[in-house]
Amino acid sequence: MDVKKAITNRRAYRSLKAVEITEELIMDLAECAQITPSCFNNQPWRFIFIHDKETLEKLYEALSKGNEWAQAASMIIVVYSKKEYDCLIRDREYYLFDTGMATAFIILRATELGLVAHPIAGYDPKKVKKILNIPEDRMVITLIIVGKHSKEISPVLSEKQREAEKKRPQRKSLKEIACMNRYEK
Numbered sequence: 001m002d003v004k005k006a007i008t009n010r011r012a013y014r015s016l017k018a019v020e021i022t023e024e025l026i027m028d029l030a031e032c033a034q035i036t037p038s039c040f041n042n043q044p045w046r047f048i049f050i051h052d053k054e055t056l057e058k059l060y061e062a063l064s065k066g067n068e069w070a071q072a073a074s075m076i077i078v079v080y081s082k083k084e085y086d087c088l089i090r091d092r093e094y095y096l097f098d099t100g101m102a103t104a105f106i107i108l109r110a111t112e113l114g115l116v117a118h119p120i121a122g123y124d125p126k127k128v129k130k131i132l133n134i135p136e137d138r139m140v141i142t143l144i145i146v147g148k149h150s151k152e153i154s155p156v157l158s159e160k161q162r163e164a165e166k167k168r169p170q171r172k173s174l175k176e177i178a179c180m181n182r183y184e185k
Contacts, residue, residue, distance in 0.1 A: 001112045010111040012118045015154040015165050016072040016147030019115060021051040029077075032109040038098040044085035045102040048078040048132055058131045059143075064122035068156045070145045077117075077144040079103050080134055099141055110146060118145045 001009070026049045033045055050056055051074060060071050070076070079099060086095035103119065110117035125140040134140065153165050 003108065006108045006111045010107060011116070011149075011168065013116045013149045013165060014069040014118065014157055014161055015150040015152060016069070016074075016116060016145070017150040017152075018072070019074045019146075019148040021049075021075045021146075025113070026051075026075075028113075029106045029109055032105040033102040036098070036102040036105050038101070039087035039094040042086045042094075042098070043102075044081045044095040045099040046080050046085075046138070047106075048080075048134075049075060050078065050132075051075040055131070059128065062124045062127035062131060063120075064124070066158065066161075067120055067122040069154050069161070070118075070120065070143075072150075072154065073145045073147050075146040077106065077146060078128060078132060078134070079119075079141045079144065080138045081141060082138050096141065103142065103144065106144065114148070116145070116147055116149050119143070120145060 030047065030049070033047060034043070036043075036045070038044060050059060056073065056076060059076055063070055081095045081099045083093045083095045086093070086098055088094075107117040107119065119142040121142065123140075123143050128134065128140050128143070129136065129138070153162055157165065
């Protein structure tokens with residue numbers, strides 16, 4: 001699969017079925033993050049790959065209402081960083097950008113491997129930190145829910161979520177997101 005195909009095939013599905021998580025898979029995904037470009041090669045990203053049932057069950061307690069579907073995950077990847085891990089150039093903090101790129105590489109590789117890697121914002125970061133012993137001065141940026149896509153729509157999904165499973169949600173037009181040569185409203 002080429003990069004463009006991985007980008008177009010990537011979907012934030014919520015209907016998941018179990019998939020075997022191996023150390024080889026985790027290392028494969030981590031290696032894709034490892035080679036991501038970053039400001040001065042600082043590599044500010046940090047990941048915790050959780051696949052044991054006991055820890056996954058604890059993490060479910062940190063999920064927001066509406067993310068019950070994530071309990072079907074075979075793995076949750078916790079993405080975190082600290083602004084001091086990366087470039088601080090005047091008022092610019094690069095750690096979120098660089099960590100976002102590394103996260104995207106993981107998501108695209110997972111897609112290439114036939115997996116769903118769905119990043120979410122619906123969780124309590126304080127609970128995640130406490131459960132996983134992440135130091136208070138780190139920022140939990142996202143959780144990536146990993147599994148295999150199930151054609152059977154999960155019964156815990158809302159009506160809006162069910163519709164998103166059936167058809168890719170509408171994207172903004174290119175005119176709304178891209179300008180040529182200068183800013184345009």
